Amino acid sequence: MKSVLLLSVLSAAAVSAQPKLTLKVHTGKGQTGYDVNSTMIAGEKDMLVIDPQFTLSEAHKLAAEILESKKNLALIYVTHPHPDHLFGLAVLHQAFPMAKIVALPATVNAAKTGWPARQKFWFPTYGNNIPGPDPVLPEELTEPYLTFEGERFPVTGPLQGADGPGNSFVSIPSLKAVVTGDIVFDHVYFGVPKDAARENWEKTIDQIAALHPAIVVPGHQGPGATDDMSAVTFMKRYIEDWDKNAAASHSAAEMKAKVLAQYPNLGMEYTLNDRVAAYFPPAAKGN
Numbered sequence: 201m202k203s204v205l206l207l208s209v210l211s212a213a214a215v216s217a218q219p220k221l222t223l224k225v226h227t228g229k230g231q232t233g234y235d236v237n238s239t240m241i242a243g244e245k246d247m248l249v250i251d252p253q254f255t256l257s258e259a260h261k262l263a264a265e266i267l268e269s270k271k272n273l274a275l276i277y278v279t280h281p282h283p284d285h286l287f288g289l290a291v292l293h294q295a296f297p298m299a300k301i302v303a304l305p306a307t308v309n310a311a312k313t314g315w316p317a318r319q320k321f322w323f324p325t326y327g328n329n330i331p332g333p334d335p336v337l338p339e340e341l342t343e344p345y346l347t348f349e350g351e352r353f354p355v356t357g358p359l360q361g362a363d364g365p366g367n368s369f370v371s372i373p374s375l376k377a378v379v380t381g382d383i384v385f386d387h388v389y390f391g392v393p394k395d396a397a398r399e400n401w402e403k404t405i406d407q408i409a410a411l412h413p414a415i416v417v418p419g420h421q422g423p424g425a426t427d428d429m430s431a432v433t434f435m436k437r438y439i440e441d442w443d444k445n446a447a448a449s450h451s452a453a454e455m456k457a458k459v460l461a462q463y464p465n466l467g468m469e470y471t472l473n474d475r476v477a478a479y480f481p482p483a484a485k486g487n
């Protein structure tokens with residue numbers, strides 16, 4: 201009986217499902233690309249890109265992929281205002297001036313006010329591979345969804361991510377997909393939130409899990425990532441081990457060695473020193 205039922209459900213799905221949308225992820229490589237994901241959702245004619253890469257060189261690679269798809273880049277969404285999800289707009293805006301760029305109002309505001317300091321901060325590392333002091337900014341999204349080829353993609357945020365507040369996620373119901381910004385990280389060394397930030401981040405994860413997505417695109421991913429809910433399993437295990445390692449270590453160097461031994465060859469190793477240092481701050485000066 202069960203198999204008959206399953207078959208009839210499958211055939212009904214085959215008749216009604218319109219495989220109209222496709223989803224493809226472009227991952228920036230290594231420190232230049234910051235292992236950051238850009239998600240390309242293609243319809244019959246148009247394309248939506250969620251997060252436009254960090255460095256200009258990676259954004260050019262993304263632009264090449266968009267051009268080769270032969271789709272019209274109609275819409276760009278920025279999940280949150282961190283530079284690795286924002287700076288690539290400079291390239292995409294120049295290459296596709298007709299594309300509408302949108303973000304939540306809080307993201308637009310933070311992108312604008314934060315740009316000068318962030319541009320200055322990253323310039324010594326990346327030089328002219330990031331945009332100049334004049335920001336390319338999204339427009340404010342006035343409704344809590346993106347409209348794309350007649351479909352609505354709900355946008356949820358701003359809410360707490362793993363790497364700070366002000367994140368958002370986009371769900372694409374017809375693909376059973378969620379594009380998460382820096383709420384989900386997979387197979388990378390990521391910043392482990394503490395205290396209230398951790399509790400609020402877990403609530404965000406619960407909101408994503410409640411959608412039962414088949415596809416979950418993390419904000420950053422390393423080798424072995426599978427773009428599904430197993431990313432959340434990975435994060436929870438990593439955090440549990442992180443806490444144990446922090447408790448058992450006497451210095452940042454000891455902690456780093458433990459993490460590397462337990463989790464070799466993840467992406468974003470260039471961030472690990474800072475991640476560990478957050479758990480072993482220099483001695484307080486008595487204030």
Ligand SMILES: [Zn+2]
Nearest residue numbers: 282284382419
């Ligand atoms: Zn990020």
